[in-house]
Amino acid sequence: MSILIINALVNGILLGGVLALLAFGMNLIFGVVKVIHMAYGQCVMLGMYVIYTLTELSHVPFLAACGVAVVVMAIWGALLQTLVINRLLSANRLNQLLALAGLIIVFENLAHVIWGADLRGVRIQMPLLSIGNVFLRTSNLIAFIGALIALAGLYFFLHKTYTGLAIRSVAQDVECSKLMGINPKTIYLITLSVGGGLTGVIAAFFSPIYSVHPQFGGSFTMMAFIIVVLGGMGNLLGGFVGAFIIGIVTSLSAVLTSTEIAEILVMTLFIVVVLMRPQGLFGIRQSR
Amino acid sequence: MKYAVLVALAIIVAFFPFVAGNEYILHITTLIFIWAFVTTAWSYMGRFGLVSLGHGAFLGVGGYTAGLLFNSIGLTPWAGMLLGGLLAALLALMVGYGCFRFGVIGDYFALLTLALGEVVALLLVAFRDETGGSLGFTLNRIDSSFLYLQFERKIYFYYIALCFLILALILWKWIDRTKMQKALRAIGEDEIAAATLGIRIVRYKLYITMISAFVTAVGGVLYAQYITYLNPHTLAGVGPSLDIAFKAILGGMFSLWGPTVGAALIVTLEEYIRVTYGSQFIGVSQIVYGVALVMLIMFLPKGICGTAEDLWRKVTSR
Numbered sequence: 001m002s003i004l005i006i007n008a009l010v011n012g013i014l015l016g017g018v019l020a021l022l023a024f025g026m027n028l029i030f031g032v033v034k035v036i037h038m039a040y041g042q043c044v045m046l047g048m049y050v051i052y053t054l055t056e057l058s059h060v061p062f063l064a065a066c067g068v069a070v071v072v073m074a075i076w077g078a079l080l081q082t083l084v085i086n087r088l089l090s091a092n093r094l095n096q097l098l099a100l101a102g103l104i105i106v107f108e109n110l111a112h113v114i115w116g117a118d119l120r121g122v123r124i125q126m127p128l129l130s131i132g133n134v135f136l137r138t139s140n141l142i143a144f145i146g147a148l149i150a151l152a153g154l155y156f157f158l159h160k161t162y163t164g165l166a167i168r169s170v171a172q173d174v175e176c177s178k179l180m181g182i183n184p185k186t187i188y189l190i191t192l193s194v195g196g197g198l199t200g201v202i203a204a205f206f207s208p209i210y211s212v213h214p215q216f217g218g219s220f221t222m223m224a225f226i227i228v229v230l231g232g233m234g235n236l237l238g239g240f241v242g243a244f245i246i247g248i249v250t251s252l253s254a255v256l257t258s259t260e261i262a263e264i265l266v267m268t269l270f271i272v273v274v275l276m277r278p279q280g281l282f283g284i285r286q287s288r
Numbered sequence: 289m290k291y292a293v294l295v296a297l298a299i300i301v302a303f304f305p306f307v308a309g310n311e312y313i314l315h316i317t318t319l320i321f322i323w324a325f326v327t328t329a330w331s332y333m334g335r336f337g338l339v340s341l342g343h344g345a346f347l348g349v350g351g352y353t354a355g356l357l358f359n360s361i362g363l364t365p366w367a368g369m370l371l372g373g374l375l376a377a378l379l380a381l382m383v384g385y386g387c388f389r390f391g392v393i394g395d396y397f398a399l400l401t402l403a404l405g406e407v408v409a410l411l412l413v414a415f416r417d418e419t420g421g422s423l424g425f426t427l428n429r430i431d432s433s434f435l436y437l438q439f440e441r442k443i444y445f446y447y448i449a450l451c452f453l454i455l456a457l458i459l460w461k462w463i464d465r466t467k468m469q470k471a472l473r474a475i476g477e478d479e480i481a482a483a484t485l486g487i488r489i490v491r492y493k494l495y496i497t498m499i500s501a502f503v504t505a506v507g508g509v510l511y512a513q514y515i516t517y518l519n520p521h522t523l524a525g526v527g528p529s530l531d532i533a534f535k536a537i538l539g540g541m542f543s544l545w546g547p548t549v550g551a552a553l554i555v556t557l558e559e560y561i562r563v564t565y566g567s568q569f570i571g572v573s574q575i576v577y578g579v580a581l582v583m584l585i586m587f588l589p590k591g592i593c594g595t596a597e598d599l600w601r602k603v604t605s606r
Contacts, residue, residue, distance in 0.1 A: 036395060084582065091589050094339050097398060098537055099585040101530050105578030112571040218526065222406065225399055233395075260414040267407045274400045275386040 003133045008255040009248060010134055016247025017144035018205050022220060023227035023239040024151060025198040031171045031234035032191040035085060038100040041221030042107040043196065047073045047203025048212040049111055052120045062124060066207075070200035077196015081189050089188075104218070111214040121211035143205035150201055151240070157194075167191060171234070219263075223250075226270040232280025242281065301450060305443045314442045320548075320555045321449035322510050327535040327547035328456040329503035332463060333496045334533075334541045337393075337476035340497075342401030343504050343532045345408040346376040348524025350505025351512035352412060352419060358436070359428055365437040369509045373502040380501035381494060388490040393479070402526060409525030424519030427512070437513040445514055452510060453548070456503060460544055463499075468492055504532075538584055540591025549592050554581075 022044070029037045047069045054065035084103065088096045126138040158164035169177040170187045178184060210216070227246050231238025246266060253262035273281065308314055330343050353375055354368025383404055387397055412419050419425065432440045439445055463469050471492045474482040483489055512518050521527060531554070539550020557580060561573040588595050 036399075084586070087586050091586075093394060094398070094533070094537060095585050095589050097339075097341070097395075098530070098533055099582050102534070102578050102582040102585060104530075106575055106582065109571040109574035109578065113575065222403075222526075226403070229396070229399060258414070260410055264407055264410045264414065267403045267410070270403050271383075271386075271400055271407070274392055274396050275390050278390065278392055278396050 004255050005252065007134055008251045010136065011140065012248035012251035013244060014136070014140040014144040014247075015251060016244035017147040018202060019223060019227060019247050020240050020243035021147040021150055021198065021202050021205075022224045023231070023243050024154065024236060025195045025202070026224045027228050027231075027234060027236055027239045028154075028198075029191060029195045030228065031236070032167055033081075033085060033089075033188050035088065035096045035100065036225075037195070038097060038221065039103040039107055039217070040195075040199065040224055041217030041219070042104055043073060043076065043199040043217070044202045044206065044220060045111060045212055045214070045217035046076065046107060047200045048207050048210075048216070049115050049120065050200075051203055051207045052115070052122055052212060055122050056120070062122065062207075066200070066204035069203055070197050073200030073203065074193045074197035077192040077194075077199070078189055080196070081192035085192065086185070086188070104221075107217070108214045115214075117214060119211040119213050122207045124208045126208060137209070139208035143209065146201075146205055150198070154194075154198075163190060223266075226266060229270060230273055230281055235280055238280050245281075305446055311442055314446055316555065316559055318442060318446045318449050318514060320552045321446070321453045322507060322514060323532075323535060323555055324548040324551035325449070325453045325456045325510065326504055326507035327532055327539070327551045328453070328460060329500050329507060330532045331536050331541040331547045332460065332500040332503070334536055335476075336472040336496065338493060338497065339394075339398050339533070340401040340500075340529075341398045341526075341533055342403070342405035342408075342529050343500075344405040344524040344526070344529035345379065345401075346501040346504040347508035347511070347528060347532075348405075348408045348412060348520065349376045349379060350508035351518055351523045352508075353505075354509040355425070355427055355512050355518045356418065359425070364435050365509055365513050366435070369506050372509055373505040376501040376505035376508075377498040380497045384494050384497040385490070388493045391479075402529065405529040406525055409520045412520035412524055419518075419520070422520060424517060424522075427516040427518070429516070438516065449510060449514070452506070457544060457548075459499070459503070463496075468495060472496055534581060534585075536591075538581070538588070538591055540593030540595070540597075542590075543593035543597060546591055546593035553592065 022040070026037055026040050029035065029040075050069040050072050051062075051065045054060040054068060055062050060068070080103075084099065088099055091099075124139075126142075129136040129138055129141065156164075158168060166177070166182045167187055167190065169180065170182060170184050174184050177187075206212075223246065227242040228239055230245065231240070231242035249269065250262050250266055253265050257265075304317065305314055308317075326343070326347065330340065333340060350369070350372035353372035354363075354365045357363040357368045357371065358365055383401075386392075387400065392400060413421050416422075427438070430436050430438050432438065432444070434444075437448070471482070471487045474485065474487055475489055475492065479489060508523055512523065535550040535554050536547050537550070538553055539548065540546030541550075558577060561577050565573040565576065590598065
């Protein structure tokens with residue numbers, strides 16, 4: 001039993017890495033554009049289909065396919081920004097939320113129409129690593145390390161480049177950043193492209209692990225919400241820690257009970273956190 | 289003028305089944321009434337800024353309580369309706385008290401209720417021995433019986449759903465005349481200011497949430513009785529919860545007729561697109577529906593009734 005738990009723990013940490021990336025994207029969009037991207041997991045799903053199409057149907061090498069997926073998803077994010085989110089900036093919160101939720105219907109059925117309802121997977125065999133009695137899937141390990149590298153890259157992008165500085169200043173105060181000569185619309189476009197590209201990156205890490213189907217994104221969108229709220233909305237570091245908590249809780253409770261109970265536990269944890277600490281586990285309470 | 293329109297409307301809906309002649313059209317209208325009933329219940333609280341994305345939870349609690357009790361011990365759905373409604377109100381009391389006591393509002397309230405709807409759906413799936421899990425279950429069949437809310441012909445259900453909708457609209461009017469409505473309006477505008485005026489924020493918000501939950505659960509029972517099949521993904525979870533909010537926002541949740549108009553529009557749109565394009569390309573109909581939904585929300589942010597009222601005001605003031 002203890003071996004099972006250690007295994008679950010390790011896999012939870014590995015899952016946490018990728019979830020951190022997912023939460024980072026949603027958090028970035030929330031922090032800068034101030035909208036909750038309800039269809040974020042669905043974008044990852046579309047990215048996975050892009051990779052599937054390229055590798056399995058057009059026989060493009062896997063890595064090249066991943067590169068293409070990142071670019072495609074970045075463009076997809078930019079399109080979303082110009083066509084939908086831009087027009088919703090001055091709308092009230094509920095309209096923003098529901099318009100983006102409406103996109104879930106569009107994306108899922110788009111995938112359904114193009115690729116059908118079957119499970120689609122990329123066929124890549126990767127060895128199983130073992131350290132003592134602990135077994136790791138190489139694909140999970142690669143995803144974990146890749147996610148950390150991607151997060152480090154994003155950190156440098158936000159903190160060491162001029163564009164990153166502009167993004168952070170828009171997140172802090174839109175009006176003031178306008179006075180500094182920053183055009184918020186451009187920054188929003190860049191943010192959504194980065195966030196979109198990120199869904200492509202996540203798709204690349206997920207592809208060897210999971211098979212994709214049209215409803216694949218839903219649970220990950222939910223997971224991303226939970227992590228983002230757990231860490232405090234707009235708090236990037238909090239989201240990072242929250243991702244590992246959720247990753248470990250999910251895989252531990254899935255081993256100890258069942259996957260449904262695991263999901264119920266995670267949701268309940270989420271509800272309790274919102275009630276007790278709406279600023280998130282690591283946020284500073286703001287005056288409301 | 290206003291009464292003339294109302295009387296004309298009443299005559300039209302009262303005699304509609306005899307004119308329609310077609311069971312299918314009757315079926316759609318009944319569905320519209322049921323969803324209008326649920327959407328109106330949602331808007332009781334939605335219009336005061338309490339935007340819930342988890343009304344599927346109440347729908348599911350109501351429908352499953354009545355359905356399970358009927359199938360196991362043969363309890364009449366009328367009693368099940370009451371019990372389910374009370375259970376849903378209890379759930380609303382528990383969650384609502386937490387939310388309002390700790391000042392959870394806006395986005396956080398929306399996301400929390402979204403999770404609540406999903407928790408109820410997952411619980412219904414997890415207790416699969418009793419509920420049939422993801423496959424759902426069918427209500428035991430009984431011949432036409434008013435006591436058991438099952439009918440061979442759709443026309444009976446048409447009138448029952450219509451009566452319920454009218455009751456929900458009357459309840460809306462009644463809420464408008466109470467002190468609660470004024471308190472909630474003040475809270476919706478500015479909570480802190482309302483609190484300094486001595487308005488009991490938590491209490492009033494709880495009242496309206498419980499009323500809304502109760503009525504929604506009754507709607508869940510009606511829907512389950514009409515379809516005679518219960519499934520966690522059509523009665524609880526993210527899908528139905530968002531659908532209710534879509535209907536309310538499209539119709540305009542601030543006007544009495546808004547939710548009804550929204551429900552009518554969405555149910556009709558869904559059916560129309562499904563019937564016209566559904567058989568040729570599965571899924572394409574849903575894409576068209578989704579795009580239409582997003583466009584309507586983007587370009588008619590106040591909903592149909594809200595926009596119409598604004599136009600009317602503009603015309604009359606000129």
